Amino acid sequence: MRLWMLIIATIILSIISLFIGAIDIKPSDLLDWDSDKTQIFLMSRVPRLMAIILAGAGMSIAGLIMQSLSRNKFVSPTTAGTLDAAKLGIVVSMLFFTNVAYFQKIIFSFAFALIGTFLFMKLLDRIKFKDVIFVPLIGIMYGNIISAITTFLGYESDILQNVQSFFMGSFTLVVSGRYELLYVAIPAVILAYIFANKFTVAGMGEDFAKNLGLSYKTVLNLGLILVSIISTTVVLTVGVIPFLGLIVPNIVSIYMGDNLRKTIPHTIGLGIVFLLICDILSRLIVYPYEIPVNVTVAVIGSAIFLVMLFRGKAYAKK
Amino acid sequence: MRKNSTKFIILTIIAIVFILLYAFYNIQGGFGYAFPRRLVRVAAMIVTGIAIAYSTIMFQTITRNRILTPSVMGIDSMYEVVQTVIYFVLGSASIFVVNHYLNFGVAIIAMIIFALILYRFLFRADKHPIYLLLLAGMIIGTLLGSLVSFLQVIIDPVEYLSLQTRLFASFNNVKTELLYVSLVILGGCFIYGGRMLRDLDVMSLGRDTAMNLGVNYDKIVLRVLVLSSILIATSTALVGPITFLGLIVSNLAYQYIVTYKHSLLIAGASLISIIALVGGQFLVQHVFHLNTTISVIINFIGGIYFIYLLLKESRAAG
Numbered sequence: 001m002r003l004w005m006l007i008i009a010t011i012i013l014s015i016i017s018l019f020i021g022a023i024d025i026k027p028s029d030l031l032d033w034d035s036d037k038t039q040i041f042l043m044s045r046v047p048r049l050m051a052i053i054l055a056g057a058g059m060s061i062a063g064l065i066m067q068s069l070s071r072n073k074f075v076s077p078t079t080a081g082t083l084d085a086a087k088l089g090i091v092v093s094m095l096f097f098t099n100v101a102y103f104q105k106i107i108f109s110f111a112f113a114l115i116g117t118f119l120f121m122k123l124l125d126r127i128k129f130k131d132v133i134f135v136p137l138i139g140i141m142y143g144n145i146i147s148a149i150t151t152f153l154g155y156e157s158d159i160l161q162n163v164q165s166f167f168m169g170s171f172t173l174v175v176s177g178r179y180e181l182l183y184v185a186i187p188a189v190i191l192a193y194i195f196a197n198k199f200t201v202a203g204m205g206e207d208f209a210k211n212l213g214l215s216y217k218t219v220l221n222l223g224l225i226l227v228s229i230i231s232t233t234v235v236l237t238v239g240v241i242p243f244l245g246l247i248v249p250n251i252v253s254i255y256m257g258d259n260l261r262k263t264i265p266h267t268i269g270l271g272i273v274f275l276l277i278c279d280i281l282s283r284l285i286v287y288p289y290e291i292p293v294n295v296t297v298a299v300i301g302s303a304i305f306l307v308m309l310f311r312g313k314a315y316a317k318k
Numbered sequence: 319m320r321k322n323s324t325k326f327i328i329l330t331i332i333a334i335v336f337i338l339l340y341a342f343y344n345i346q347g348g349f350g351y352a353f354p355r356r357l358v359r360v361a362a363m364i365v366t367g368i369a370i371a372y373s374t375i376m377f378q379t380i381t382r383n384r385i386l387t388p389s390v391m392g393i394d395s396m397y398e399v400v401q402t403v404i405y406f407v408l409g410s411a412s413i414f415v416v417n418h419y420l421n422f423g424v425a426i427i428a429m430i431i432f433a434l435i436l437y438r439f440l441f442r443a444d445k446h447p448i449y450l451l452l453l454a455g456m457i458i459g460t461l462l463g464s465l466v467s468f469l470q471v472i473i474d475p476v477e478y479l480s481l482q483t484r485l486f487a488s489f490n491n492v493k494t495e496l497l498y499v500s501l502v503i504l505g506g507c508f509i510y511g512g513r514m515l516r517d518l519d520v521m522s523l524g525r526d527t528a529m530n531l532g533v534n535y536d537k538i539v540l541r542v543l544v545l546s547s548i549l550i551a552t553s554t555a556l557v558g559p560i561t562f563l564g565l566i567v568s569n570l571a572y573q574y575i576v577t578y579k580h581s582l583l584i585a586g587a588s589l590i591s592i593i594a595l596v597g598g599q600f601l602v603q604h605v606f607h608l609n610t611t612i613s614v615i616i617n618f619i620g621g622i623y624f625i626y627l628l629l630k631e632s633r634a635a636g
Binding site: 134144152286302 | 446447449450452453454456457458460461463464465467468471472608609610611614615617618621622624625628629632
């Protein structure tokens, strides 16, 4: 798969995405600047497309960074408790402040995602047995424990329903004015690209990286901060999108190897294409209604992950 | 070191004390109103506790490990899939929905088929390491769970409401007519499974030794899979999934009751499981006055215990 193929696929899928929906909008309708259809197009369809592109790019990069830093192919925001910790942060912010402001949610969610991921990395340091399967297993359980705390707090303060509807990942509610936080992912992705070489070196192990004159701790912390920023912005605007950060970087690394500077553009491209396809499917299956996109992603993503587990064992051990 | 008989007396006394406490503690208002309701709940907890302990211990013997349980492998998610598919394909007016026995029968048959496929595919000649199986089981669980939400979103809203009442089982919402059915099923399983317990004792020596000693290994494995599926279906239909209960009680039983005899192990695990459920519910409801269901707390403690077990195993292996 070449980069230009991914770019063409992205463009075609974006156009499809812009022109499907409950209200039939044709390209010719857009010529009339003041019409309702143009307004809908600008207020709803374009923001939705932007949100998908940003979330797809962000989540795949977050997964790529985590896999590189932990030296494990199956570590990602889904399998290291990052997304669960971000959720817990939002719930805690709802408990602390009666009328929680958006900004407070962001801060809490970010802080929890960062602490949660950091703790998991510390836990990994303690484990001597760094099997490629074993680590994500611990990570998923770690996430389940954090989720249990979230459910518990939700039950006790009667905000469970609120919380559940909040995290149902969906691009339905994305209209202009409600998704702009996602643009924070752009500088995060650019930073990831600038530091790509350092992440690659850090992925070779602490001792090796230090030998090459790299400040391992700084790079590690920077990576975790980037991952937490991306995860937080995605969770807060569109909800939890599972498995994306897990499978996309793996597919790319099967045919591109592990040099981050080379793989980042492909990872972004494939992440966007994958999420666009899932979103278009979610919109078409029960047209004119919609299936939450995280459900579609989870069905397709977990199936792909299962195939990778059994087919790709040999490859993942490399 | 206490004798096993002493340990059993201690466990039985604790279990009875908790049952009595739960049934009689702080009954206010109409005794005639509250008491029968509490009895139904206690009965449901006892049935569930025994069913989960029984199926988990048998399942762990045939899969030769102490971490895998039927719930962790996703068998209880299958119950929800079957119910959702029945509603989705046949509708709520179907005989398979209206008739409780028929409905239960279909669910059990589907779960048995699923368990058999899982066993054939995953445990074929011990090819796969245990961590891979665990991770695969969890992902299969996620896949089934997402499939359920996928179908539930595209199902007719009226059918969905009816489906919801069937799936949202909990200890606070036990259906009395189902309780009688499960008592009968549990009794049947004991009569049917009782004859196999000695064979299981021999099977814990390993496949080859057991076959040398004249045990029809594959036949027993098949029977155990059928029995565990029936038991898990019963407990899931009655009170909903409790993922980690089986894991906790079976491992506590292995540690506390030192024996190879399955009759004693199952009895011990059942008692521990009753203590955990009834005692836990009593503490949650009457001592700490929490709104949480016991399942949330069991999943929280179980998750931590699970990580502990994994780390311990990995040290032994690594």
